[in-house]
Amino acid sequence: MSGGGRGDRSVAEKLFAIADAFAGGEELTLTDIARRARLPLSTTHRLVGQWAEWGGLVRADDGRYRVGMRLWRLGVRQPTAMRLRNAAMPYLEDLLDATGEHVHLAVRDGLGVVYLERRSGEHAVAMVSDVGTVLPLHATGVGLALLAHAPGEVYDDVVAAGLTRFLPNTITEEPELRRRLAEVRGTGIATSVQALTRGAFSVAAPVRDATGEVVAAVSIIAHVERLGEPQFALGVRIAARGISAALGYRPPGT
Amino acid sequence: MSGGGRGDRSVAEKLFAIADAFAGGEELTLTDIARRARLPLSTTHRLVGQWAEWGGLVRADDGRYRVGMRLWRLGVRQPTAMRLRNAAMPYLEDLLDATGEHVHLAVRDGLGVVYLERRSGEHAVAMVSDVGTVLPLHATGVGLALLAHAPGEVYDDVVAAGLTRFLPNTITEEPELRRRLAEVRGTGIATSVQALTRGAFSVAAPVRDATGEVVAAVSIIAHVERLGEPQFALGVRIAARGISAALGYRPPGT
């Protein structure tokens, strides 16, 4: 007996499933990819071959595959990411100089936050997450800053999806989340203490573009020991203001 | 009469052709995409729809498509780009502080150079190229630095592809290219004056990784007026050395 009828996914979906297998940024063997994409090995073999022929995936000397330059080139030119990064870089750099901790620029992507850029000082806290990984909105400073200014339906979806607990301090109750977001809207600063990473806290502020809409957030992550030092909220606010201005935002009454 | 026989490209090739339409980082209408990818409109419509469903492309309010966050997330985690960027960032920053001009980190991709990162001063020269665009090896400082240390077959291919002239000063003769590359190998510094951009020159130095292989190059681009100032070669060399060390390179005899 041999092959026959089609599967239940289109070619495109299979290609994308293969791409998704690389979401973690790792190098994978063909078998790994087939397992993650839930595809037969022979199908994976052919499709991965096509990715590689194009240059989206490349094969290392040891036979493993990884994301190639072609995909990198395509991705870095994403207009939003590029515009925000260009506007923010100098301010992130100043913020880094001033604090020596991790400084980030993040945007909301669906029901998560993604770091667009990170700059880190020498002695900054150990951190897991990296540029390009998706983190939960309710358990990060940038997440709270962005969620506070997101359309109501995003809030509803986040609550509906469930407020996962990562550490004892994570916000898991809807009323508390609501209260915290109101506070963020009031003060213009979001703080998240040991909600996702043990021993770390983060302070974030929203960034607006020329239309006045909140499009990103800046944050600092530092060791809880430094919690309460006023320079963090101050620095983050100044950076956010600078980036907003660089994006063409003019505060109301100008 | 209605649709029928298959085209001459596989589904994957068509999807990639669509992706390539976005290589310039622009926003495109469906018709634009179909034209660039040389596909029938109805086919383009369906395939672009699949890209968008996955999140690789997104549709703006005005109906145009652009590269989406999903592709950005996949691309930024390209292992080589990430590793080099992380190692290089602080040195590029220092170099920017020291000179106030455009500073770059670049790698070779096939027969071209790609800027992995760029940091620019306030008053730097006007420049066309951006992070993610491919530039010719023979007409840029970084290109010469990388070509000087690339496998012989790359050199042969570059020569075979033809040394395109962009400005009067571009290297277009094989003997001259050979001579210049030998010079680069001797001095450890590559200089390219008004070869691609009018009024600008660039000074570059190769970066090595733990295996001793040249994997990237650092460069400064400034106005020809400043040609001859010794700080550029000096700064670029120091930065390249620092990045190499951060990548695990140990100079021979250690």
Next chain:
DNA sequence: AGGCGATTTCCACTGAGTGGAAGGCTTTCC
């Protein structure tokens, strides 16, 4: 040498993908 896991090739079968055409919607121009 032999076994195990990963990779590559083979091939009979079929429905997923194809693309020309027609219809709708919006903008521009006379």
Next chain:
DNA sequence: GGAAAGCCTTCCACTCAGTGGAAATCGCCT
């Protein structure tokens, strides 16, 4: 104001590109 020009979406009869189980091959470890 009408019609011409673009752009986008939907429809559908036709067919070959894609499928995936199985078998062959490779490469490493014991």
